[in-house]
Amino acid sequence: MTTADGSRRAQGWTAAVRQRLGLGRLLPLGGPADGAWISERAAVGVLRQAVGRPGPVVLELRIAVADAQAAPEPQVPSPPSALPPGPLRIEATVAATAHQPLPAAAAALRSALLAAAAQRLGLVVDEVDVQVTELLDTEPERAEPPRVEVRPADPEDAAGRAAAGVTGVATLTRVLGASVHTAADHVRIELATEGGHRALDVARGVRSAVTRAVDGHPPVAVLVTAVTAEPARRSSPGPAG
Incomplete structure (x- = not known):
C-alpha cells in the first residue's frame, strides 16, 4: 500500500467517525x-424549523430520556448506543427580547416544540x-438552518428495496454501517x-414492508439519520427479490 493510499484511507476513516459523532x-x-x-441532529433540525417568529431565538436544543432508569426495554433490538424508549425531555437554551413577557414567550416556545415533536416526528x-x-434589545436576523447533507445508499437486497419503496422514505443512508x-x-x-x-409513521411503514419482504419475517428496527426538506435523490426500488 502506498503512502497516498494510506492517507486516503485514514481520511475516509476520520470522515466516517465525524459523521457518526x-x-x-x-x-x-x-x-x-x-x-x-x-x-x-435530525430531530433538532425539525424542531428548530417549528419555532415561530417573532419570539425567542433558540441557541441550543438538547434531547434526552427524562428518566432513563424507569424507561422500558425496547421490544426490537436497538441500534448501538441508542437511548431506551422512555418519555423524553427537551432542554432549550434561548435568547429573548423585551417585546414579549418572558413567561409568555417561554410558554409559546414550549407549545411549539411539543407540537412539532409529536406531529412532525413522533x-x-x-x-x-x-x-x-x-x-x-431588538429582534435579530435569523439565519436559515443549514442544509443537511444526505449521502444516499442504493438498495441492494429485498429488505433495502422494500424500505426504499415506502412513501416518505427519501433514501437509504449509510452512517453507522450498511444501510x-x-x-x-x-x-x-x-x-x-x-x-x-x-x-414515526414512515418508520412503521418501513418495518411492515421489510418484515413482509424478508424470509422468516424477522423483527425490524429503523434508524432515521436525517429528515430532508425536499425529497433526496432515490433509486428505483426495482422488483422485489
Whole structure:
C-alpha cells in the first residue's frame, strides 16, 4: 500500500467517525413496540424549523430520556448506543427580547416544540425546559438552518428495496454501517425521511414492508439519520427479490 493510499484511507476513516459523532444521541420514536429511532441532529433540525417568529431565538436544543432508569426495554433490538424508549425531555437554551413577557414567550416556545415533536416526528416528550440566557434589545436576523447533507445508499437486497419503496422514505443512508444490517435476531434499516411525512409513521411503514419482504419475517428496527426538506435523490426500488 502506498503512502497516498494510506492517507486516503485514514481520511475516509476520520470522515466516517465525524459523521457518526455528528448524529448526536439516537432518540426513540414512539414507544417500546415501535422499534424506531432518530438521530438527535435530525430531530433538532425539525424542531428548530417549528419555532415561530417573532419570539425567542433558540441557541441550543438538547434531547434526552427524562428518566432513563424507569424507561422500558425496547421490544426490537436497538441500534448501538441508542437511548431506551422512555418519555423524553427537551432542554432549550434561548435568547429573548423585551417585546414579549418572558413567561409568555417561554410558554409559546414550549407549545411549539411539543407540537412539532409529536406531529412532525413522533417523539414522546414529557418535559420541555426553557432557559433564557441572553436578553436582546431588538429582534435579530435569523439565519436559515443549514442544509443537511444526505449521502444516499442504493438498495441492494429485498429488505433495502422494500424500505426504499415506502412513501416518505427519501433514501437509504449509510452512517453507522450498511444501510441494511442483518443480525441473527433482527434486521436494521438506516434511512432518511422526507420532511412532509411524520418520521414515526414512515418508520412503521418501513418495518411492515421489510418484515413482509424478508424470509422468516424477522423483527425490524429503523434508524432515521436525517429528515430532508425536499425529497433526496432515490433509486428505483426495482422488483422485489
